[in-house]
Amino acid sequence: MSVHRSTALARMLALSTVSVLAAGAGLATPAAASPEPGGSAPGPSAPAPEHGSELAIVPLDDRPAxxxxxxxxxxxxxxxxxFPPDEAIGTFxxxxxxxAVGDWLLEQDDADGYVVSVSMLAYGGLIASRTGTLSEEQARENVAALRELRAQxxxxxxxxxxxxxxxxxxSLGEDAVDLYDLIRRWAILVDRVENLGQEEYRAELEQVRSQIPDDVLEDYLAARARNHEINRLLVRWAAEGVIDHLVLAQDDAAPYGLHRAEREQLADLVEQLGAGDRVQIFPGADEVDATLISRFVLEQRDVRPTVSVEYSGVDGADWTAPLEDTTFDVNISRHVxxxxxxxVDEGGDIRLMVNTPSADGSDRGADLDxxxxxxxxLQAAGEDVVVVDAVEVNRADAALVERMESxxxxxxxxxxxxxxxxGNSLGIATGHGFARWGLLQRPGDRSVPALAEAAGAHVSYLLHRYVLDDRWKNVVQPDAYEFxxxxxxxxxxxxxEQTATMQDRVRDALVPLTEAFYTEHFAGRTVTVGRRGEHTFTGVIDGLDAVDVALPWPRLFETELEPEVALSWPAP
Structure with missing residues (x-):
């Protein structure tokens, strides 16, 4: 599917409005969008209201994430x-x-803001950024579009x-897994031996190095060196004001490795340049665009929520998540x-509920209960709750989701x-939740149809998240792998041919699971559409119009899942 998705969003709502909302909330309600009490609204074919603002986004790659x-x-x-045209951002x-992405970016003069992945702008995407094919000189030429964008x-x-x-x-094949593991282990060992002087690991380092082809390692190191220089350049541009806010996200890592020295050098440069208020460094990657979208929304609406954290198990200060290199409390603070x-320590505007492992000897079931x-x-008390399910890698914690469903x-x-x-779970959940909170707190002069469209997108995305992270990852994907x-x-x-076969199998399994989840947990429920002072206005979830499923790449690691949920307004 194309990354241009405005048509799908325009179909998302079948609206009916109620005059009491506009009167009580002071929200603009065009006459054409106001049916008789109890009547039906303009259907999906009606023009969708324009959004309050527009972001131009250069993505990390073309995956759904x-x-x-x-x-x-x-x-x-x-x-x-x-987003840039499909042909400009490539695929797989x-x-x-x-x-071409830079040229496109410079044409987006009407945008109200920009969220830009330098992995795409400089190298052509995340996978391309891990190879040394593109020279540092070429990368610098590509990222120069940012300076021109600021000037414009x-x-x-x-x-x-x-x-x-x-x-x-x-890792692009079953036979590449060994090489993946070897280079990862080598990068950890070389840091411990050469940088930290832990000689007890030297024999293992030499044994692992002997199994890695020279050309593979040379390309890997060339990419690292080039990328590090580009990141140093970005920090300087953030300090100069070319970039309003910069996130340097540590892709899959560990407490030791070649990335450690790079990260420390970048942090030192941030401090030297006094750019700490403009630059964040934390574990993650795919979630950062959502994080920066939240920042855009909250700054645009001139509101900053306070956020307090509660854990299911151990405190984040006592846990370093798999594939990360800092304790999770630090990662949470930096993402927030x-x-x-x-x-804040307690009583935040938003309650961040974080699922962490239980302490040794604890009753996991009791902790989750x-x-x-x-x-x-918290929900019963009217609090705004965001859930970060951080325990498992690549999937939801099924035991948690089962309890949440009940x-x-x-x-x-x-x-x-x-x-x-x-880190991905953290940024995806906080980005979505914080951005949504910003609209609810400061709707401004947005019309009823505009707020209802946003509510429909919110509910559709929530449904997507539960089904993708649990039903896809815990049920359908394991079956697809086995098949x-x-x-x-x-x-x-x-x-x-295999992709077509697997796509049909995934769709045949995932669509009914999405429909069943919708029926059990979404159909007929109320959803907050707008707030004005102490008043909260709600709509009713009254239909699942479509569920689109497709494999975006010829592999089984991810799938597109796009449910379209309809809302209606009850008569006064």
């Missing part, structure tokens, strides 16, 4: 999005065209992110600040995510 996730995060906050192992748009916010390269190379919010009970009590209003949460790494591997197929590189 970097196109659909940010689009829906923005839409839930009444922000429209536009075909890199994007950084120069001196007062428009420009938010930029890049990755600190992960420890491993990209990058998203435009303020961490208490955690979910706490969620339900005890929590799933459609009533501000956000939920259990997708991929802990493909039983036939000797490479699940990381399917042929066109």
């Amino acid at each position: 970097n196109t659909y996730f940010p689009e829906m995060t923005a839409a839930a906050a009444d922000v429209g999005t536009t 192992t075909t890199p994007g065209d950084g120069a 748009n001196p007062g428009t916010p420009i938010y930029v992110y890049d990755t600190i390269q992960r420890l491993a190379v990209t 600040r990058a998203a435009g919010a303020v961490p 208490a955690f979910v009970d706490r969620m339900a009590s 005890e929590v209003s799933l459609s009533g949460l501000l956000a939920y995510s259990g997708w991929n790494t802990a 493909a591997r039983d036939r000797g197929w490479n699940v990381f590189g399917l042929t066109p």
Whole structure:
């Protein structure tokens, strides 16, 4: 599917409005959008209201995590999005065209803000950024578009992110897993031996090095060196004001590795230049566009929520998540600040409920029961709740989701995510939840149809998150892997015929699961559409208009899942 998704969003709502909302909330309600009491609204074919603002987004790549996730995060906050043409951003192992992306970016003069992945702008995407194919000189030429963009748009916010390269190379086949593990282990060992003097690891380092082809290692190191210099350049531009806010996201890592020295050098440069208020460095990657969309929304609406954290298990200060290199409390604080919010010890405007492992000797079931009970009590008290399901890698914690289904209003949460790494889950959930909160707190003069469209996008995305992170990752994907591997197929590189077969199998399984989840947890529920002072106005979820499922790349790691939920307004 194309990354241009405005048509899908325009179909999302079948609206009916109620005059009491406009009168009580002081919201503009065009006469054409106001039916008789109890009547029906303009259907999906009616023109969708324009968004309150528009963001131009250069994505990390064309996966749903970097196109659909940010689009829906923005839409839930009444922000429209536009992306470069499909041919400019490439797909899978075909890199994007950084120069073409830069040209496109400079044409977006009407945008109210910019969120830019330098991995795409400089190198052609995340996978391309992990190879040394493109020279540093070429990368510098591509990112120069940012300076020109600032010159053209001196007062428009420009938010930029890049990755600190992960420890491993990209695994594109079953036979590449060994190389992935070898290079990752080598990068950790060389840091411990050469940088930290831990000689007890030297024999293992030499043994691992002997198994890695010279050309593979040379390309890996060339990419690291180039990317590090570009990141240093970005920090300087943030200090100069070319970039309003910069996130350097540490892709999959560990407490030791070649990234450690790079990260420390970048942090030192930030301090030297006095750019600490403009630059954040934390574990993550795919979630950062959502984080920066939240920052845009909150700054545009001139509101900064306070955020307090509660854990299901151990405190974040006592846990370093898999594939990360800092304790999770630090990662939370940095994500929250990058998203435009303020961490507080307790009683925040937003309650961030974080699922962490239980302490040794603890009763995991009892911990989860208490955690979910706490969620339900916060909801009952009218608190705004965001859930970060950080325990498992690449999937939701099924035991948590099962309890939430029984005890929590799933459609009533501000956000939920259990997708991929802990940092990814954190940024996806906080980005969505904080942006949504910003619109609810400061709707401004937005019309009823505009707020209702945003509410429809919010509910559709919530449904997507539960089904994708739990039903897809815990049910459908394992079955798909087993089916493909039983036939000797490479699940990381399917042929066109295999892709078609697997896409049909995934769709046939995932669509009914989405419909069942909708029926059980969303149909007929109320959803907050607008707030004005002490008044909260709600709509009713009254239809699942469509569920689109497709494999975006010829592999089984991810799937597109796009439910379209309809809302209606009850008669006064």
